[in-house]
Amino acid sequence: MFGICNLSIVPLRLEPRDPSEMVSQVLFGEHFEVLEMDKKWSKIKLHFDGYEGFIDNKQYQEITEEYYHKISNSPKHYSGELIDFIVDKNNSLTTIPIGSSLPFYDGNSFEINSTPFSYDGNVFSEKLSKAEIVNKAYLFLNSPYLWGGKTPFGIDCSGFTQMVYKICGHELQRDAKDQALEGEVLSFIEESEPGDLAFFDNEEGNITHVGIIMKDYNIIHAHGKVRIDTLDHSGIYNAEFQKHTHKLRVIKRII
The missing domain is CATH 2.30.30.40 (SH3 Domains)
Structure with a gap:
């Protein structure tokens, strides 16, 4: 059926x-x-x-x-x-x-x-260039975080990355841990390009978060809302709270 x-x-x-x-x-x-x-x-x-x-x-x-x-x-x-x-x-x-x-x-x-x-x-209806991924990510800026969500009225971290890639003509798995199995591993942040994905793990070593890398070591991701923060070798630094909120695990190039 x-x-x-x-x-x-x-x-x-x-x-x-x-x-x-x-x-x-x-x-x-x-x-x-x-x-x-x-x-x-x-x-x-x-x-x-x-x-x-x-x-x-x-x-x-x-x-x-x-x-x-x-x-x-x-x-x-x-x-x-x-x-x-x-x-x-x-x-x-x-x-x-x-x-x-x-x-x-x-x-x-x-x-x-x-x-x-x-x-x-x-x-x-077409595959858009990698440069368009960040541009389309801006469409969701300030969307509230919602576990399981996939829309501007509520979206989670992996729903955000999946939907941005989707409207750009590229397929991603639904959950962050599965998205992390796709693409090519990058060794350093310096190797990354806007549109690449950064993944983050918890204390048990499980991947629980993902975001889209931007230029100038910034990242757009869903955490409370879709927001832009700083990415460094330790993880995501939130200037508002003046602390790191996520620990970097791996950077992947999907396209």
């Missing part, structure tokens, strides 16, 4: 119950495989990054396997406005956040499960 998200933002939960931890979010237009299903909950696996979790059965539409593969093999188009709306054939509005998927977009319209929608906002 397969499905597609037809709502703005749907919580993806660790367990099949409403009070369960939100581990990520499913944005409008994202499609997935349904692994298990009961009366209220479905365990799904997102096509984009293979991430798994539970969503409410009322918060998605079922699609055929043929349609799932058709979307998977079609060109990718993502909404490019921080927040915008789409219009269906009944002139009903649905708000969508940046990075929402627009299946079979043809210039000003797209479709979900054979239902047409119109959208006249900015669209990302």
